[in-house]
Amino acid sequence: HRSRRGGGGRPRARAKQAAGREKSARSRRCFERMGKKTGFLTPKAISNRIKAKGLQKLRWYCQMCNKQCRDENGFKCHTMSESHARQMRLFRENSGKYMSYYSDMFKKGFMEVARRRARNRVKANVVYQEYIKDRHHVHMNSTCWETLSSLVVYLSKNGMVDADKTEKGWYIKWKDTDPERMARRAAAERLDKMKMTADAVAERQIQEQVARAHKLAGTDKEANPEGDKKELNRDQKRGELKINIAARKPVERNVTIGSTAVFDNAKGTGKKRKKIQQKKSALEELMEEQEREKKRKKDAARKRPKDIRKENWLFKGLVVKCINKRVGGGAYYKKKGVVKKIHNKFEGEVKMNDSGDVLRLDQEHLETVIPGIGKPVLVLNGSFRGYEAKLLSLDDDPKKDQPTVTVKIAAGDWEGEVVKDVSLEDVCKLK
Ligand SMILES: [Zn+2]
DSSP: OHHHHHHHHHHHHHHHHHHHHHHHHHHHHHHHHHHHHHOOOOHHHHHHHHHHHSOOOGGGEETTTTEEOSSHHHHHHHHHSHHHHHHHHHHHHTHHHHHHHHHHHHHHHHHHHHHHHOSSOEEHHHHHHHHTTSTTOOOGGGSSOSSHHHHHHHHHHTTSEEEEEETTEEEEEEOOOOHHHHHHHHHHHHHHHHHHHHHHHHHHHHHHHHHHHHHHHHHHHHTOHHHHHHHHHHHHHHTOOHHHHHHHSOHHHHHHHHHHHHHHHHHHSHHHHHHHHHHHHHHHHHHHHHHHHHHHHHHHHOOOOOOBOOSOOOOTTBEEEEOOSSGGGGTTTTOEEEEEEEETTTEEEEEETTTOOEEEEEGGGEEEOOOOTTOEEEEOSBTTTTOEEEEEEEEOOTTSSSOEEEEEEOSSTTTTOEEEEEEGGGEEEBO
16 A cells, blocks of 8 residues: 555656646747747846736735735734734724725625626626735725625615526626616617507507408498498598598509508507507606606706805994994994995995994905794805705705805796805805
8 A cells, every 4th residue: 555655656746846847848939939028027026927817815914904924834924914914903993994995895795796697697606706916906805795695685676687596506697786787778668668658659550550441441342331331431521521532442553552551541540540649648757757857967967156255244234243342332333233334345334233333344344144944044154055046955064164055046047046064154044
């Protein structure tokens, strides 16, 4: 036994050596190719490239530092390094954010490969293997998915792939989720459907006409006066003699000259006309819907005016509050008035509500007044400076330092535009 084993070992070793030689020859060829293509490279650069070519062990990749280590020892050294510790501190402070960032990147990369490779149903693992060929891919262990199956289930749930599980594992098929392409495709499908039903209606009408023509032709031969009369009456009522002439011609001809002439006549009968109108209006509806869609897109793309911020915020007609304790010995403190005139941009002539006194006050001594919901305001700063608006709501988001308001522009080019997160200093009650 021993000798046989020994004997078996040597050829294997020789084969190994041969493979090694083969491998080094291959890498030499690789050297030459690279040299020709890119000009001179330092031996170190070449060796780095060769190393980069092969996929290294995933578990020795540090996602936070984007660093691939070559072996366990290298990875250990890396995890002890100062820079890695810093990165890990960052990660611990905001692990959720990083996790979702990496998950998102992973998903995007995976779907990008799927778009190319999984147009037809393919094993999920094939896509995964292709994705991880890129040395700088996001590694799965830094995403929220623990396994490929959980990722596939997630993608399938979110309508990004069609997935099915077999005993060989998961299979996926890429689905187009680009909203624009989807909308376009849906519209085209609807249009097709409509065309088909319109065609079917027209087809049936033609058939009916042909059948009627057959009948008429038949009645001619069989001399069935009643049927003839009936048809004649109906046609006379419509004041159209044409159909009778056409219908009395040989049947074959009727069919061949046919469809349009007969179809035109079909429009005449009340019931059928109604049908066509219905079809038409459905088609029009579709077109209108497409128009609306276009408009919605245009509106969404409309750029808001430039964010204008100016020092002076006083405007005529504003209701303001005096916040100077010394004016009039404090008599006007926290009292409201209306701005009647503006001097030098920053001074307002304010007629006080209670006393009717007119004071000249710098804007520094005045404060904006926020009216009740639904009341008119003026936007004082920002994209809509100078626009009149309606106060929609007062938003007191605990995450923000200060409450803000939402307003709806009341007039001008931007009428109807809803503006959120407007600071309390940037709107003021209008008289
Ligand atoms: Zn690291």
